[in-house]
Amino acid sequence: EAKHRGGGAWQWFSHAMDEGMQLQVEMRAFIHDAINQQQFELFYQPIINQKEEIVAVEALIRWQHPQRGFISPAEFIPLAERSGQIIAISDWVLERACGDRARLKELGIPTISVNFSPIQFYRDDFIDKIKAAVENFAIKPGEIVIEITENVLVRDSEQIQWQLEQLQELGFSIAIDDFGTGFASLRYLGTLPVNILKIDRSFVQNIDHNQRNAAIARGVLAMTSELGIKAVAEGVETDAEHEYLRKHDCALMQGFKFCKPQPLDKLADWVKEQKKVARKEPLK
Ligand code: C2E
Numbered sequence: 001e002a003k004h005r006g007g008g009a010w011q012w013f014s015h016a017m018d019e020g021m022q023l024q025v026e027m028r029a030f031i032h033d034a035i036n037q038q039q040f041e042l043f044y045q046p047i048i049n050q051k052e053e054i055v056a057v058e059a060l061i062r063w064q065h066p067q068r069g070f071i072s073p074a075e076f077i078p079l080a081e082r083s084g085q086i087i088a089i090s091d092w093v094l095e096r097a098c099g100d101r102a103r104l105k106e107l108g109i110p111t112i113s114v115n116f117s118p119i120q121f122y123r124d125d126f127i128d129k130i131k132a133a134v135e136n137f138a139i140k141p142g143e144i145v146i147e148i149t150e151n152v153l154v155r156d157s158e159q160i161q162w163q164l165e166q167l168q169e170l171g172f173s174i175a176i177d178d179f180g181t182g183f184a185s186l187r188y189l190g191t192l193p194v195n196i197l198k199i200d201r202s203f204v205q206n207i208d209h210n211q212r213n214a215a216i217a218r219g220v221l222a223m224t225s226e227l228g229i230k231a232v233a234e235g236v237e238t239d240a241e242h243e244y245l246r247k248h249d250c251a252l253m254q255g256f257k258f259c260k261p262q263p264l265d266k267l268a269d270w271v272k273e274q275k276k277v278a279r280k281e282p283l284k
């Protein structure tokens with residue numbers, strides 16, 4: 001799938017992965033330049049409720065390389081995780097997301113959802129950094145959702161549990177991203193502080209006629225309802241998928257059907273035209 005999306009840049013990256021060290025060193029230099037020359041941008045994609053009002057926007061990083069063109073985060077984030085550069089990238093993302101929060105708030109958007117890498121959780125200063133960022137920008141933690149994948153839970157789970165508990169105590173919401181695709185045990189749902197499960201796009205695709213996907217998604221919806229937590233269906237693209245999910249009481253959705261990830265200015269225009277914002281319904 002990534003092959004189709006990434007085009008030339010993907011080929012270059014996958015080639016580099018095959019070639020091993022030397023090109024990986026080159027890529028590190030590329031990412032280093034991207035950080036220093038501010039080649040990154042943060043796009044935002046709405047998460048909507050059943051009335052199609054925006055309850056949150058997810059921040060998604062974009063990299064437009066001056067020579068190589070668009071490089072997908074699905075390709076460079078894993079590389080940056082290996083090289084350790086994910087920390088610098090994540091610092092930039094957090095800073096920018098917090099910086100953009102004021103404008104999003106003006107638009108009436110109650111929450112911002114930010115992707116975090118497992119690598120960040122393995123650093124001692126992780127919680128202090130988030131605390132400092134929200135304090136600097138006078139943001140209430142309740143306005144921020146921390147998205148993590150299940151894989152964060154696989155390693156050193158006591159330490160992770162403690163960190164998540166701290167974050168939740170501070171008021172942040174915790175979302176498990178790409179739910180159902182990771183390697184963690186379901187048992188974590190019994191003990192970990194989790195507010196939101198994001199049902200991975202692979203289960204949402206063709207949900208209206210793929211009975212296995214439908215069964216899995218309905219199972220997750222029943223489970224979240226019993227647990228008293230929220231579910232977001234990711235990657236809703238078609239009317240039929242939307243309709244099916246709505247019929248099965250999926251309250252929250254995200255996908256190209258509603259809105260693609262946009263730069264902040266474009267998102268602001270879109271919101272002003274549509275005026276669909278759930279001011280008093282944060283994603284928590
Ligand atoms: P994710 O967090 O699961 O983000 C959702 C991905 O699905 C995004 O891809 C989004 O553009 C895409 N998407 C949304 N709706 C649809 C749809 O209807 N159809 C299809 N086909 N795709 C849809 P994107 O932006 O390429 O990001 C890919 C992954 O890269 C993200 O998956 C996340 O894991 C990672 N990522 C993106 N930004 C960041 C970031 O700032 N920090 C970290 N650590 N990871 C990030």
Ligand code: MG
Nearest residue numbers: 058115147177
């Ligand atoms: Mg995400």
Ligand code: MG
Nearest residue numbers: 177178198234
């Ligand atoms: Mg996801």
Ligand code: MG
Nearest residue numbers: 178200201234
């Ligand atoms: Mg995903």
